[in-house]
Amino acid sequence: MNFQLTKEQEFVRKMVREFAVNEVEPLAADIDKEHRFPVETVEKMAKYGLLGVPFPTEVGGAGGDHISYAITVEELSRVCASTGVICSAHTSLCAWPIFNYGTDEQKAKYLPDLCSGRKLGAFGLTEPGAGTDAAGQQTKAVDAGDAWILNGSKCFITNGGYADVFIVMAMTDKSKGTKGISAFIVEKGDEGFSIGKTEDKMGICASSTTELIFQNCRIPKDRLLSKIGDGFKVAMSTLDGGRIGIASQALGIAQGALDVTIEYMQARKQFGKKLSQMQALQFEVANMATQIEAARLLVYKAADTKDRHLPYGVNAAMAKLFAAETAMYVTTKAVQLHGGYGYTKDYPVERMMRDAKITEIYEGTSEVQKMVIAGSLFKK
Amino acid sequence: MAFKIIVCAKQVPDTNVIKTDPKTGTLIRDGVPSILNPDDANALEEALKIKDKHPDTYITVVSMGPPQATDLLMECLAMGADEGILISDRAVGGSDTWATSNTLEAAIRKIGDYDMIFAGRQAIDGDTAQVGPQIAEKLGLPQVTYVEEFEIADNLKDITVKRQLEDGYEIIKVQTPCMLTCIKELNTPRYMSMSGIFSAKDKTVKIWNAKDIEVDLTKVGLEASPTNVFRSFTPAPKGKGVVLEGDTEKDVAKQLLANLKSKHVI
Numbered sequence: 056m057n058f059q060l061t062k063e064q065e066f067v068r069k070m071v072r073e074f075a076v077n078e079v080e081p082l083a084a085d086i087d088k089e090h091r092f093p094v095e096t097v098e099k100m101a102k103y104g105l106l107g108v109p110f111p112t113e114v115g116g117a118g119g120d121h122i123s124y125a126i127t128v129e130e131l132s133r134v135c136a137s138t139g140v141i142c143s144a145h146t147s148l149c150a151w152p153i154f155n156y157g158t159d160e161q162k163a164k165y166l167p168d169l170c171s172g173r174k175l176g177a178f179g180l181t182e183p184g185a186g187t188d189a190a191g192q193q194t195k196a197v198d199a200g201d202a203w204i205l206n207g208s209k210c211f212i213t214n215g216g217y218a219d220v221f222i223v224m225a226m227t228d229k230s231k232g233t234k235g236i237s238a239f240i241v242e243k244g245d246e247g248f249s250i251g252k253t254e255d256k257m258g259i260c261a262s263s264t265t266e267l268i269f270q271n272c273r274i275p276k277d278r279l280l281s282k283i284g285d286g287f288k289v290a291m292s293t294l295d296g297g298r299i300g301i302a303s304q305a306l307g308i309a310q311g312a313l314d315v316t317i318e319y320m321q322a323r324k325q326f327g328k329k330l331s332q333m334q335a336l337q338f339e340v341a342n343m344a345t346q347i348e349a350a351r352l353l354v355y356k357a358a359d360t361k362d363r364h365l366p367y368g369v370n371a372a373m374a375k376l377f378a379a380e381t382a383m384y385v386t387t388k389a390v391q392l393h394g395g396y397g398y399t400k401d402y403p404v405e406r407m408m409r410d411a412k413i414t415e416i417y418e419g420t421s422e423v424q425k426m427v428i429a430g431s432l433f434k435k
Numbered sequence: 436m437a438f439k440i441i442v443c444a445k446q447v448p449d450t451n452v453i454k455t456d457p458k459t460g461t462l463i464r465d466g467v468p469s470i471l472n473p474d475d476a477n478a479l480e481e482a483l484k485i486k487d488k489h490p491d492t493y494i495t496v497v498s499m500g501p502p503q504a505t506d507l508l509m510e511c512l513a514m515g516a517d518e519g520i521l522i523s524d525r526a527v528g529g530s531d532t533w534a535t536s537n538t539l540e541a542a543i544r545k546i547g548d549y550d551m552i553f554a555g556r557q558a559i560d561g562d563t564a565q566v567g568p569q570i571a572e573k574l575g576l577p578q579v580t581y582v583e584e585f586e587i588a589d590n591l592k593d594i595t596v597k598r599q600l601e602d603g604y605e606i607i608k609v610q611t612p613c614m615l616t617c618i619k620e621l622n623t624p625r626y627m628s629m630s631g632i633f634s635a636k637d638k639t640v641k642i643w644n645a646k647d648i649e650v651d652l653t654k655v656g657l658e659a660s661p662t663n664v665f666r667s668f669t670p671a672p673k674g675k676g677v678v679l680e681g682d683t684e685k686d687v688a689k690q691l692l693a694n695l696k697s698k699h700v701i
């Protein structure tokens with residue numbers, strides 16, 4: 056048991072913190088307001104290797120570990136949760152399943168471009184009628200001899216409008232239920248594949264959330280990821296890892312809100328005293344900081360468990376559940392401690408509170424995390 | 436043959452967060468993070484830019500300091516340098532600029548093979564700007580200080596630099612081997628890269644003591660230093676300025692004139 060970050064992990068925090076403060080934070084309020092996907096930031100993240108942190112150098116990654124990846128998403132999200140989820144969805148939901156389930160040819164074809172950020176990744180499981188009940192997939196894939204033909208649609212797809220590579224789940228045999236789902240790699244520009252509506256969201260407004268539409272979408276046979284019927288397994292294990300990313304995002308949002316609140320309370324005076332000198336308010340901040348630290352321990356433990364190649368699904372679910380609730384709790388308190396100013400867009404806590412909410416919903420709602428946790432407790 | 440660059444770098448307390456004890460006048464260093472001296476980061480960046488263009492460039496970063504300064508060298512490696520050398524020995528502790536340049540001169544002589552040396556203009560903890568020029572002088576190298584623009588020809592021999600002066604600039608041509616000291620206007624230092632961070636451990640950080648660099652022990656350290664800090668203090672803050680306001684420029688000018696006259700400035 057060692058709670059000390061390694062030298063490399065400390066450097067990752069220092070590097071991403073500097074990067075985030077100089078390159079990401081100055082844009083955060085504007086891209087939120089304009090609902091603009093920060094293409095220029097993605098290019099910079101690519102340049103510095105932020106889009107391939109936990110993959111080995113042999114496939115073009117940085118050769119880092121999952122705690123370093125968690126720190127990367129945390130530090131980006133500390134100043135801009137939209138930027139944090141661009142990195143998280145790309146890394147955990149697209150590059151990882153190819154790394155874990157891809158053939159050597161698939162890895163060679165996709166991972167160097169994804170890890171270097173030359174291409175951006177996305178993941179499509181959710182459909183209008185299949186959210187938490189992912190087994191209700193309507194998108195179908197039919198074997199047409201020399202190709203797969205996909206028909207259907209996906210919704211709420213992070214990075215949708217800007218991704219080049221998509222991991223898409225589709226039914227190959229409806230009669231087999233979840234065992235009839237298969238995973239495919241779809242590329243931007245594939246025949247019959249288009250991007251539909253872009254969602255107008257409450258938060259993470261600079262992240263691109265879109266529909267994916269497949270109309271007789273024809274893809275080569277070698278785009279099947281893992282075996283036929285493995286799609287549900289691929290999706291669930293991918294989401295286990297994705298939850299570490301989203302938990303890190305939630306952790307970052309909470310830390311960012313705490314940091315700006317502390318700064319504000321040291322400047323703001325009422326009744327002749329700084330807010331930071333009022334004990335009732337100090338106690339609020341003490342609670343916020345303690346919850347954040349507890350969330351951090353859960354998140355890093357889940358990442359560490361993954362690095363040790365041990366089962367981490369329950370750790371990831373606990374980390375995401377607690378970190379998301381912490382993000383919501385801390386940002387709500389942060390707005391309260393800012394008073395009227397906190398409710399305006401002149402201060403970042405308003406954006407942070409809107410951004411925090413999604414962490415309780417996507418990549419499995421908090422209720423789904425509880426299902427995963429409870430399932431492990433009552434397992435026979 | 437590789438083009439070899441030596442970069443001199445120093446670990447300094449981050450003066451943006453440092454405070455002075457109002458009673459003793461000394462720096463409160465407790466809890467102050469150590470950083471790569473900003474001008475030295477510019478020096479490293481310029482060396483890395485040469486390496487970007489000519490991959491067969493080998494960059495060695497040399498520093499003098501306590502063992503913790505290894506972190507700084509690791510950071511330089513994570514930015515893209517190839518090797519780090521830390522001169523760490525109690526015998527060289529407390530050195531002033533003369534004794535420091537004696538140490539660094541000895542270390543650079545020990546490295547032996549180099550085409551140019553980059554250093555920052557000065558370190559933010561001392562602001563002397565003396566060590567770079569002293570090293571050049573002791574090594575018998577041509578030197579250009581206050582470099583704000585740098586260009587090296589593809590023959591990696593002919594260098595043209597723009598040297599900042601208080602009231603203008605000079606364009607200077609110089610050939611390798613030479614020593615240049617940089618100012619912040621020269622470039623914007625890059626961040627460490629992710630792959631740089633994880634591959635830094637595969638590169639070398641050497642720690643050399645005074646014996647390793649074969650330096651004359653009578654010319655290094657606190658005792659040998661010809662200058663000593665007599666007293667340090669925080670200068671009294673200047674008084675607040677006066678803002679003159681008026682309806683027209685003429686009004687304000689009139690007030691200004693009256694004020695200057697009353698203080699016998701004019």
